[in-house]
Amino acid sequence: MMLHTDAEARAWLERLPEWDAGAADRLTALVRLLEEENTRQNLVSAASLAEVWRRHIADSAQLLTHVPRETCSPWLDLGTGAGFPGLVIAALRPECAVLMVESRARRIEWLERARIALGLDRAQVIGARLELVPTRPVRVISARAFAPLPRLLELSARFSTADTIWLLPKGRSAPQELQELSGWQHRFHVEQSLTDADAGVIVGTLAANTARKGRKS
Numbered sequence: 001m002m003l004h005t006d007a008e009a010r011a012w013l014e015r016l017p018e019w020d021a022g023a024a025d026r027l028t029a030l031v032r033l034l035e036e037e038n039t040r041q042n043l044v045s046a047a048s049l050a051e052v053w054r055r056h057i058a059d060s061a062q063l064l065t066h067v068p069r070e071t072c073s074p075w076l077d078l079g080t081g082a083g084f085p086g087l088v089i090a091a092l093r094p095e096c097a098v099l100m101v102e103s104r105a106r107r108i109e110w111l112e113r114a115r116i117a118l119g120l121d122r123a124q125v126i127g128a129r130l131e132l133v134p135t136r137p138v139r140v141i142s143a144r145a146f147a148p149l150p151r152l153l154e155l156s157a158r159f160s161t162a163d164t165i166w167l168l169p170k171g172r173s174a175p176q177e178l179q180e181l182s183g184w185q186h187r188f189h190v191e192q193s194l195t196d197a198d199a200g201v202i203v204g205t206l207a208a209n210t211a212r213k214g215r216k217s
């Protein structure tokens with residue numbers, strides 16, 4: 001299945017098990033706040049804002065289809081930036097502890113303002129460079145447009161256990177990045193993105209010994 005338009009993305013979102021009146025209100029509010037904030041700072045491109053439900057909301061929400069429903073806390077989102085996927089995941093699963101790591105001051109302020117406006121009490125904005133965030137085991141790690149795969153793993157494997165599910169939207173480069181990855185024991189594969197025929201999402205787990213010890217030479 002492929003979502004080609006905002007209308008298709010909205011219809012798909014409304015069929016998600018996570019969708020209810022509260023989720024609809026929170027996501028609608030998020031879109032409105034993002035449109036406002038984008039006039040003040042360059043969070044997302046104008047072209048993508050014109051198709052915000054497909055390009056950002058559904059693109060983020062599709063990650064939930066790769067995670068068992070009971071598995072969401074804590075969910076660590078790396079480089080959340082404009083709010084993707086972290087704020088969308090938290091808006092759809094407000095009971096989950098979604099930890100959004102972001103280092104740029106204006107984006108930290110935006111994320112915190114949006115988090116409060118949406119009433120996402122269990123979500124948390126960690127305004128720091130990822131390198132400085134204390135290590136703790138998490139159930140899910142997501143990262144959209146954050147870093148090339150080897151760098152991403154070097155920075156964040158310390159948060160992973162053998163059960164941690166990694167969800168890495170990688171665009172067109174997903175198969176190549178995975179093929180070229182060496183030095184890690186992993187069970188990653190590429191899932192087709194629902195929002196872009198050319199894009200893939202790297203999904204899977206890292207072996208515990210790899211995750212604990214970091215990169216093997």
Ligand SMILES: C[S@@+](CC[C@H](N)C(=O)[O-])C[C@H]1O[C@@H](n2cnc3c(N)ncnc32)[C@H](O)[C@@H]1O
Pocket residue numbers: 078079080081082083084085101102103104107128129130131143144145146
């Ligand atoms: C290209 S943006 C992607 C934002 C968002 N994930 C998205 O897909 O719209 C990457 C974000 O990661 C943040 N970032 C980059 N390196 C970081 C680091 N070491 N620690 C925390 N945040 C970082 C940047 O400030 C930026 O907001």
